[in-house]
Amino acid sequence: MSLDTVKNATNTPDNSQPFAELGLKPDEYQRIRDILKRRPTSSELAMYSVMWSEHCSYKSSKVHLKQFGEKAPKSDALLVGIGENAGVVDVGQGYAVTFKIESHNHPSFVEPYQGAATGVGGIVRDILTMGARPVAVMDPLRFGPADATDTRRVLPGIVAGVGGYGNCLGLPNIGGEIVFDETYIGNPLVNALCVGVMKHDEIKLAKASGAGNLVVLFGAKTGGDGIGGVSVLASETFGEEGPAKRPSVQVGDPFAEKVLIECSLEIFAADLVVGIQDLGGAGLSCATSELASGGTGGMQVELDRVPLRDPSLSPEEILMSESQERMCAIVEPKNIDKFMEICKKWDVTATVIGEVTDGERLIITWHGEVIVDVPPRTVAHDGPVYQRPLAKPTYIEEVAKQTLDLPMPASAAEIKAAVLKIVSAPNIADKSWVTNQYDRYVLGNTVQSQPEDSGMVRIDEETHLGVAVSTDANANWSYLNPYEGAKLALLEACRNVATAGAKPLAVTNCLNFGSPEDPGVMWQFAESVRGLADACLEMGLPVTGGNVSFYNQTGDVAILPTPVIGVLGVIDDVRTRTPMSFKDAGLSLYLIGETKSDFAGSEWAYLHGQRGGVAPVSDIPTAMRLNDLLVAGRTEQVFVAAHDLSQGGLAAVITEMTLKNGVGAKLNLSNAAMDLLSETPGRVLVAVKDGAKLEALCAKHSIPVAKIGETGGDSLIINDATIALTELRKAYTETLPKLFS
Amino acid sequence: MRIGVVTFPGSLDDRDAQRAVREAGGEAVALWHGDSSINNVDAVILPGGFSYGDYLRCGAISRFAPVMTDVIAKAKEGLPVLGICNGFQILCESHLLPGALTRNKDLHFICKDQELEIVNNKTLWTSDYQVGQHITIPLKNGEGSFQCDDNTLNMLESEGRIVARYVGENPNGSRNLIAGITNERGNIVGLMPHPEHAIEDLCGPGTDGLGFFTSILKAMVK
Amino acid sequence: MAKIIVEVMLKPEILDPQGQAVASALPRLGFNFAKSVRQGKRFEIEVDGEPSMADIEKAAEVLLSNPVIENYTVRVEK
Amino acid sequence: MAKIIVEVMLKPEILDPQGQAVASALPRLGFNFAKSVRQGKRFEIEVDGEPSMADIEKAAEVLLSNPVIENYTVRVEK
Numbered sequence A: 001m002s003l004d005t006v007k008n009a010t011n012t013p014d015n016s017q018p019f020a021e022l023g024l025k026p027d028e029y030q031r032i033r034d035i036l037k038r039r040p041t042s043s044e045l046a047m048y049s050v051m052w053s054e055h056c057s058y059k060s061s062k063v064h065l066k067q068f069g070e071k072a073p074k075s076d077a078l079l080v081g082i083g084e085n086a087g088v089v090d091v092g093q094g095y096a097v098t099f100k101i102e103s104h105n106h107p108s109f110v111e112p113y114q115g116a117a118t119g120v121g122g123i124v125r126d127i128l129t130m131g132a133r134p135v136a137v138m139d140p141l142r143f144g145p146a147d148a149t150d151t152r153r154v155l156p157g158i159v160a161g162v163g164g165y166g167n168c169l170g171l172p173n174i175g176g177e178i179v180f181d182e183t184y185i186g187n188p189l190v191n192a193l194c195v196g197v198m199k200h201d202e203i204k205l206a207k208a209s210g211a212g213n214l215v216v217l218f219g220a221k222t223g224g225d226g227i228g229g230v231s232v233l234a235s236e237t238f239g240e241e242g243p244a245k246r247p248s249v250q251v252g253d254p255f256a257e258k259v260l261i262e263c264s265l266e267i268f269a270a271d272l273v274v275g276i277q278d279l280g281g282a283g284l285s286c287a288t289s290e291l292a293s294g295g296t297g298g299m300q301v302e303l304d305r306v307p308l309r310d311p312s313l314s315p316e317e318i319l320m321s322e323s324q325e326r327m328c329a330i331v332e333p334k335n336i337d338k339f340m341e342i343c344k345k346w347d348v349t350a351t352v353i354g355e356v357t358d359g360e361r362l363i364i365t366w367h368g369e370v371i372v373d374v375p376p377r378t379v380a381h382d383g384p385v386y387q388r389p390l391a392k393p394t395y396i397e398e399v400a401k402q403t404l405d406l407p408m409p410a411s412a413a414e415i416k417a418a419v420l421k422i423v424s425a426p427n428i429a430d431k432s433w434v435t436n437q438y439d440r441y442v443l444g445n446t447v448q449s450q451p452e453d454s455g456m457v458r459i460d461e462e463t464h465l466g467v468a469v470s471t472d473a474n475a476n477w478s479y480l481n482p483y484e485g486a487k488l489a490l491l492e493a494c495r496n497v498a499t500a501g502a503k504p505l506a507v508t509n510c511l512n513f514g515s516p517e518d519p520g521v522m523w524q525f526a527e528s529v530r531g532l533a534d535a536c537l538e539m540g541l542p543v544t545g546g547n548v549s550f551y552n553q554t555g556d557v558a559i560l561p562t563p564v565i566g567v568l569g570v571i572d573d574v575r576t577r578t579p580m581s582f583k584d585a586g587l588s589l590y591l592i593g594e595t596k597s598d599f600a601g602s603e604w605a606y607l608h609g610q611r612g613g614v615a616p617v618s619d620i621p622t623a624m625r626l627n628d629l630l631v632a633g634r635t636e637q638v639f640v641a642a643h644d645l646s647q648g649g650l651a652a653v654i655t656e657m658t659l660k661n662g663v664g665a666k667l668n669l670s671n672a673a674m675d676l677l678s679e680t681p682g683r684v685l686v687a688v689k690d691g692a693k694l695e696a697l698c699a700k701h702s703i704p705v706a707k708i709g710e711t712g713g714d715s716l717i718i719n720d721a722t723i724a725l726t727e728l729r730k731a732y733t734e735t736l737p738k739l740f741s
Numbered sequence B: 001m002r003i004g005v006v007t008f009p010g011s012l013d014d015r016d017a018q019r020a021v022r023e024a025g026g027e028a029v030a031l032w033h034g035d036s037s038i039n040n041v042d043a044v045i046l047p048g049g050f051s052y053g054d055y056l057r058c059g060a061i062s063r064f065a066p067v068m069t070d071v072i073a074k075a076k077e078g079l080p081v082l083g084i085c086n087g088f089q090i091l092c093e094s095h096l097l098p099g100a101l102t103r104n105k106d107l108h109f110i111c112k113d114q115e116l117e118i119v120n121n122k123t124l125w126t127s128d129y130q131v132g133q134h135i136t137i138p139l140k141n142g143e144g145s146f147q148c149d150d151n152t153l154n155m156l157e158s159e160g161r162i163v164a165r166y167v168g169e170n171p172n173g174s175r176n177l178i179a180g181i182t183n184e185r186g187n188i189v190g191l192m193p194h195p196e197h198a199i200e201d202l203c204g205p206g207t208d209g210l211g212f213f214t215s216i217l218k219a220m221v222k
Numbered sequence C, D: 001m002a003k004i005i006v007e008v009m010l011k012p013e014i015l016d017p018q019g020q021a022v023a024s025a026l027p028r029l030g031f032n033f034a035k036s037v038r039q040g041k042r043f044e045i046e047v048d049g050e051p052s053m054a055d056i057e058k059a060a061e062v063l064l065s066n067p068v069i070e071n072y073t074v075r076v077e078k
């Protein structure tokens, strides 16, 4: 095929172009023609199609995501907000922390290992791009039923991929989630979170300013990886028989990324870049257009200078290639030699591919001929915006009417059986078969990781300043009530951070949903965003960034609405954090917060095949008082241990607390079934030496608290039911190895 | 006491090894794989990580790094060298230590707190431990299964050159539960688990690992 | 007793970080003969009797290789 | 332009967990033909001109294989 230059496009206005195959609607194609006042060249068409795809343009979600900005509480902590590669918050002592979640769901279904691996690689580059040193990762995951054949294919591959890439980068994995549900079969969710740390004055932005400055592409060579992947993958729903369009998958090279990280940090430290952008989805199309529109607008790129792994690539393919482990920097000419020197030291390929120009156009040439001449904003930011129709799905009212009919254990035998049943359920059971494949120690600053409520890393060895991060979603509640579900997920993530004694500071999210072309799904999405925005406003927490993943559905069956919420908290002295478990006998066990009969969306209901009922309703003022209480209790050293109650309720929590250090407990419960299995949000089980001190603290924050038992012995005793820890451990730890080894 | 820690492309636990040296009271000197010499440090640590991505075989490519020429030459003359995890793999690939480290028997990367028994405290790196002492330090690798032929194994056993063994279930399929070995002279030690991640209570399973670093510092003042 | 050899290589368009690492290490050791290196897997399968080639092909496709990124070849060794 | 094939297999006495894993997975998938499986590496090296076989043998011995646990074979592919 001959080169389609701008001149050629002008002379052949009527050539028909495959815009539909590239995922563009006729009116979108027409808009491109209006913008350019001619037909686009094939390279321009490639750029627009990939940048205007759902994944890159957020065309279906934009109108809703706006709320995060509009409702945003004013927060002095926010240094960089939504719109950059990741938000940045001030954590004190001159430190800034950046964190973000991104999804890599569809690629991980097609090729579990590489899909998950490159998912980790992508989010780490986003964090690096902000100027930060990545210091930890997390991996919220969702799978089909644990015993489904496809789960046996997908889960081990995804876990190996998350570990294979993260371990090789030397980033501790400090947490995540593993949840099984029918709706994720064929649509596993691989969300990856990365946290990075820098000093305030080290923050970098994606902008190309200063005419004459050089555009430098560095890192891996460009190959045919995932060409069109970004639009195809994220915009095409999967048919029954599997992915509608199987993309050429991207293969990650974690070693190349590790070297790229160290090389980039050395370049940042020498202050050699004006702007920087990672190459993720949409590759060079995204990097060049975002850099240019982030700056003054003018940029000239000689595409034939791009180092290729596969010399047969056409200019269109080079622009769309999603080859991993690449970065694009804007460098002043006076600094280019130093820049190249550092790249040479790290054996990183670096090439000047163009320069920043006056004017407002992004011009790309191929062997001297102009193949792209566009206003970069129109590619990067002026994509289509959809007001997708919303309709409350009929199931909402139906499930709300259903009344649950669940067995309520009463006798000692029933209580014992119920506890063993719930703690051996795949969703509750010990996840160390997975997490033991992740390095949690590297970098030497991991204070908490799995199975603690939140991951915690030290960021200053002298002052002991640290951050805690948790990600949460309760899709069962979101299914029953998306608005409350999103709020409750935020509250849980905050509580998980506060339980360790850290103060919640900022929010990120990854919104995983079905097809936005389904009004019911779109309603779930809109309600979730509204709930999250309202809750963030009420709690004074800024949303710093996030990601949206649509089309997670097989045929017309969508996944449960799964808004994964990440919360970052700061803790002034990590040495005083409250751990999840106790080592001593004779401590008093208190339940903070009130237990109601909340079985809708509970694990107990799920285990009995019941999805209906009315989800709990969030109580934000109380939740905020509880968080203050937890932080205060840590500072005043009231708690020996504290553990948040969520899926699996008290039964799961007391099991985890006793098994962690092999110290038993005795509980006296007035209503064993409800106390053990209900999942009323806003509760924390604590172990204390001085009960009076705790009661005073709770009174001060007007939070109900009740003594329910004490620690000690080698079994878990609940009223007159006795479970030896050995038996409890067997039930809790055997499930995953049995399924996946 | 100046202890060099070599950073290869893909080294990960190099900063942690330096921190451990400082915690033990020594001076940590960063060495670069491309350096032509170890500029007269008193001992060298080859840290853990995935040097060169563990591609081909763990340590196979790093072994040929410029700095290794000097490390290998001086190690043969008695320079104290500790290879941790990837460092152990590099020492085996360099044939400074016998045997090889291969895929864990269950084929997974393993990260866990591992109990070890110290079986030789005559090396420069283990003198602060008691023979028979049990310690717990992190084990984290995908290719930590120590393999060698029967003759080599008998030699290691009969010459008392096994430094530490895994206690309890064999985590990775290593022959005779071998977690670490030394050379005839006892100046070179290779260890699969990570003592540098057990030097403080906060960010690891206690301080059992510190002994490797205090041992060498004492050995060098003598 | 026959021996079956299954060779699995990454498809040509797929990135091969291992092969690249080897290719760039060779010159550093003074070996300059390699234009490019690809690294793959080789399985030696001892079989008794006369297994059906179809079976072995199937096994190579579903277990020994990942058709998304790899190609395989099967042959019987005399 | 010639292509050189280097095959590297673990020595028979060295434990091969990958081969074992394959051997035990095959029957589970209904394939019962395998008596034993060994997994090794295969390198495809593109060379231009006529490299000295001695060079290639040397590279296979010092870099591509580890004599402590592996054997290798080198051949030129037509």
Ligand SMILES: Nc1ncnc2c1ncn2[C@@H]1O[C@H](COP(=O)(O)OP(=O)(O)O)[C@@H](O)[C@H]1O
Residues within 6 Å of the ligand: A055, A056, A058, A065, A068, A081, A082, A083, A084, A085, A086, A087, A100, A102, A126, A280, A281, A509, A510, A511, A543, A544, A545, A546, A547, A548
């Ligand atoms: N659900 C969301 N909530 C808040 N911000 C979001 C969300 N989804 C996307 N964003 C923001 O939109 C911008 C573009 O997202 P994205 O294209 O994923 O960035 P990148 O390509 O660097 O990953 C980012 O600043 C991202 O944080």
Ligand SMILES: [Mg+2]
Residues within 6 Å of the ligand: A085, A125, A126, A129, A278, A280
């Ligand atoms: Mg980005």
